[in-house]
Amino acid sequence: MFIGHYAPAAMGAGTGRIKLWQAFVGAQLVDYAWAGLILAGVEKGRVTPGFTEASALDLYHMPYTHSLGMAIIWALGAALIFGFMFRKQAKAGAIIFGLVVLSHWFMDLIVHVPDLPLWFGTDKYGFGLWNHRIVSFSFEVGIFILAMWYYLKNTAAKSKAGRIWPIALIALMVTVQYIGNFGSPPNSIKEVGITSWFIYTLFAGLAFMVDRSRITR
Ligand SMILES: [Zn+2]
Numbered sequence: 001m002f003i004g005h006y007a008p009a010a011m012g013a014g015t016g017r018i019k020l021w022q023a024f025v026g027a028q029l030v031d032y033a034w035a036g037l038i039l040a041g042v043e044k045g046r047v048t049p050g051f052t053e054a055s056a057l058d059l060y061h062m063p064y065t066h067s068l069g070m071a072i073i074w075a076l077g078a079a080l081i082f083g084f085m086f087r088k089q090a091k092a093g094a095i096i097f098g099l100v101v102l103s104h105w106f107m108d109l110i111v112h113v114p115d116l117p118l119w120f121g122t123d124k125y126g127f128g129l130w131n132h133r134i135v136s137f138s139f140e141v142g143i144f145i146l147a148m149w150y151y152l153k154n155t156a157a158k159s160k161a162g163r164i165w166p167i168a169l170i171a172l173m174v175t176v177q178y179i180g181n182f183g184s185p186p187n188s189i190k191e192v193g194i195t196s197w198f199i200y201t202l203f204a205g206l207a208f209m210v211d212r213s214r215i216t217r
Contacts, residue, residue, distance in 0.1 A: 011150055014153070021208035028196075030101070038189055045189045110139075111130045141174055162213035
């Protein structure tokens with residue numbers, strides 16, 4: 001899953017307990033780690049054009065970042081670190097951040113083919129929405145926009161910029177989703193790792209601009 005991961009993030013930020021940029025980092029935290037482990041050759045995948053309609057990624061080994069058990073550990077660790085780093089946001093902020101991190105696995109479960117284990121070496125799960133390109137694209141864009149609407153409803157623009165940044169962010173993200181689902185497949189899995197780092201950081205940076213231009217209602 002790609003921009004659909006940002007739906008739980010926007011919901012979390014809509015509570016006013018965590019910033020949008022923090023939630024954006026949290027939603028993709030395990031994918032940041034996944035990209036690193038793919039580049040290091042610890043987790044494994046390959047680009048197989050036509051693997052599913054919406055994604056060419058055959059992700060056959062990723063227990064450290066994409067098993068349910070490890071997702072829980074990542075979420076707990078992330079909540080603890082968040083609590084230390086952002087004391088002002090109190091326990092509620094840390095809990096919501098942890099839940100956003102945990103949401104990654106469950107959101108992936110909807111679109112991935114069965115490549116998500118519960119733990120190392122167990123059976124793998126995935127409902128396979130990626131087999132239906134138009135359905136999965138509409139689903140991801142739909143839940144993302146709904147969640148962003150919730151976030152925008154719970155915050156107010158400080159000035160004109162507070163209305164422009166969210167529109168720019170949403171437009172860019174939907175465009176990148178479109179390219180991902182309908183464009184030509186990537187050249188290699190390592191390229192996917194590097195591109196992921198770049199794109200996730202770009203999105204978080206733009207989310208930071210949204211944070212700066214809006215206040216919680
Ligand atoms: Zn993932």
